[in-house]
Amino acid sequence: MVSADRTANNDKDKGSKMAKKILSTLIGAAVLGLGAQAASAGTLDDVKAKGFVQCGVNGSNLAGFGAQDSTGNWTGLDVDLCKGIAAAVFGDATKVKFTPLSAKDRFPALQSGEIDILARNTTWSASRDSQLGFDFRAINYYDGQGFMVRKDLGVNSALELNGASICVQSGTTTELNLADYFRANNIEFKPVVFEQQSEADAAYKAGRCDAYTTDASGLYSIRLKMDNPDDHVVLPEIISKEPLGPAVRGNDSKWFDVVSFTHYAMVTAEEFGITQANVEEMKKSENPDIKRFLGEEADSTIGADFGLPKDWAVQIIKAVGNYGEAFDRNVGEGSPLKIQRGLNALWNKGGLQYAPPIR
Amino acid sequence: MAATDAHDPGGTERPSVSLIYNPALRRVLYQVVTLAIIIWAVYFAATNVIQNLARANMTAGFGFLNSRAGFDVAQALISYTPDDTFFRALQVGLVNTLVVSFWGIITATIVGLLVGIGRLSNNWLIARLCTAYVELFRNLPPLLVIFFWYLGVLALLPTARELFQTIKDNPDKIFFLSNRGFYMPAPIFGEGFSLVVYALIAGIVAAICFAIYGNRRQLATGQRPPVLLVNLALIILPPVLTFVALGMPLSFDYAIPGNFNMRGGMSVGPEFIALYLALSLYTASFIAEIVRGGIRGVSRGQTEAAFALGLRSSHAMRLVVLPQAMRIIIPPLTSQYLNLIKNSSLAVAVGYADLVAVGGTILNQSGRSIEIIAIWMLIYVSISLTTSLFMNWFNAKMALVER
Secondary structure (H helix, E strand, O other), X not given: OHHHHHHHHHXXXXXXXXXXXXXXXXXXXXXXXXXXXXXXXXXXXXXXXXXOEEEEEEOOOEOOOEEEOOOOOEEXXXXXXXXXXXXXXXXXXXXXXXXXXXXXXXXXXXXXXXOOEEOOOOEOOHHHXXXXXXXXXXXXXXXXXXXXXXXXXXXXXXXXXOOEEEEEEOOOHHHHHHHHHHHHOOOOEEEEEXXXXXXXXXXXXXXXXXXXXXXXXXXXXXXXXXXXXXXXXXXXXXXXXXXEXXXXXXXXXXXXXXXXXXXHXXXXXXHHOOOOOOHHHHOOOOOHHHXXXXXXXXXXXXXXXXXXXXXHHHHHHHHHXXXXXXXXXXXXXXXXXXXOOHHHOEHHHOOOEOOOOOO | OHHHHHHOOOOOOOOOOOHHHOHHHHHXXXXXXXXXHHHHHHHHHHHHHHHHHHHOOOOOOOHHHHOEOOOOOOOOOOOOOOOOEHHHHHHHHHHHHHHHHHHHHHHHHHHHHHHHHHHOOOOHHHHHHHXXXXXXXXXXXXXXXXXXXXXXXXXXXXXXXXXXXXXXXXXXXXXXXXXXXEEEOEEEEOOOHHHHHHHHHHHHHXXXXXXXXXXXXXXXXXXXXXXXXXHHHHHHHHHHHHHHXXXXXXXXXOOEEOOOOEEOOEEEOHHHHHHHHHHHHHHHHHHHHHHHHHHHOOOHHHHHHHHHOOOOHHHHHHHHHHHXXXXXXHHHHHHHHHHHHHHHHHHHHHOOOOHHHHHHHHHXXXXXXXXXXXXXXXXXXXXXXXXXXXXXXXXXXXXXXXX
């Protein structure tokens, strides 16, 4: 009976999610079509006026990036970025509201102005920048697409997946890479396409597919949801570049700067060794770079030029810590995911995380 | 006299009445105002769309349909590769929508008819079972029914690995059912097989002619020739004889275990099975009620008269009651067909590549929300209107012809 109950719950859950999703797509379209929004000065001013940041995050509980715990608190790397932005603007990381979104709904939600920033493990690509009219710059996670299979299939490489059924989420770059990779290698596969990640998870779990493909970080997160994570293995091939980062609407450089530099501030803090714990102490540092960064220089105008308080960086670090701390807490050693820093290590430690000088 | 004068708009007897109270003017005024509001709303919406698109750096237009799709579609009944265009992908989705709607409507009609008649049965058990069926399916949201079947299909059927094991044990089987779908042999038509099809068509035409002849003869002489037997022979014998004479030009491609899935043969995916079952059984419960209402709507005297003439109850139902009930049944039946077609868009929940699922992917890959939603609306309206037109024609044909 336990399984029957769970099924019923699932159904209900999915039903309401579906309804919500359809509704939000329609609202997105309607707002885009009919919303009589007066042209505003910019998102930063709008955000200041309404008193909170509306942040679009992953709606399917992607542990490590955007997930809600049992008490309804949002956690994750993307969530921390949004909290950091709220801290930078208001000096209060709680002044942020989250909109859970599916892969399909995320772009209309941003285009229509329903959200101020999209931080939903979204890949930066040329067409999303140009055609969709968004702006990407900061990359808060360098990812790549991989495959997960059941260990008992005895598969050791993605190239051995000839004829396999592969679960994938629709409307993602993943779906496109999958088709391209298998064509390039002349391998047949049967896609099983779901709109919601949770539906794809359930289908993979039920054995509808032999393999599951999404960004490697997502695979680690989904693996943890399986009854016995050790029965599943992530294959070594990474078939694509997936730079994941926050997106904002185009032609809004002030807001774009605030969003990008919130991430860069976290990276800079890690570089300087400034942590959530020692930030107050570091304010007294004699190092001019650190003093400038933390707004302790007498005539510093960096914060003001961004339209932010002078101590914006301090507020970010106090709220969410530096990038390394956020990484460890959400996806790294301090989390169940235990993902290595890899490409996401600092540039001077062999990774790609690099921030422009803050001066 | 007084009454007509009161309505005289140009009447000189009561010049004090304001123009606002003039009925003729009012009638025109209401229409002008309504029209003006509609035009203003459309204009407002259109300019807003253009403004908002410009603000978001987007352009409107359908040119994007010619770009490369790049994604694969799980169930393509017409040829499709990721190198095809978005437009082709939409066609694939449309075909999938039409296929599931078509089979759903046929099955729902048959099941609904049987259950509807069953509810009126004198057999206590059958009547109660049919009532239970109707009350169960009619009162569940269709999405839940779809999930029920999908999860049921996935949970109950053997996995691909288990199926491979079964095949090892019984190598003679040619039909397979697993949670990857239902597999059956695919026919390979040899040379000259088209002649068999022509023979079948000729046989059917001959059978229809014979049926018409049989009816005429019955009307004229009161004797009915053995129409059923002759027609069966007319339909079955010519193609079978042609087939044998040509040396049986037909072979089968059997499904065999591949690396991960069955290879070859024909297959129907669990997504289609779940959606098809859910839509058919859900809509059938409504059709059953419509059928029951239609039959109840035929006065009891008709049945009694049929019995008095010595007709058996099955004949009384088929020849007397149902033809009259059809007039009551068809109009609401059309609504149920339209509902089924529209509900097929819930396919997106179980990953069946219908119009909405494929369109949603295109929407996300291209960012053209307004265009895609417009295409969805246009296509669904077209399918529904076509169905309505057909049903209206059918209704007119079934309507009571008064002489």
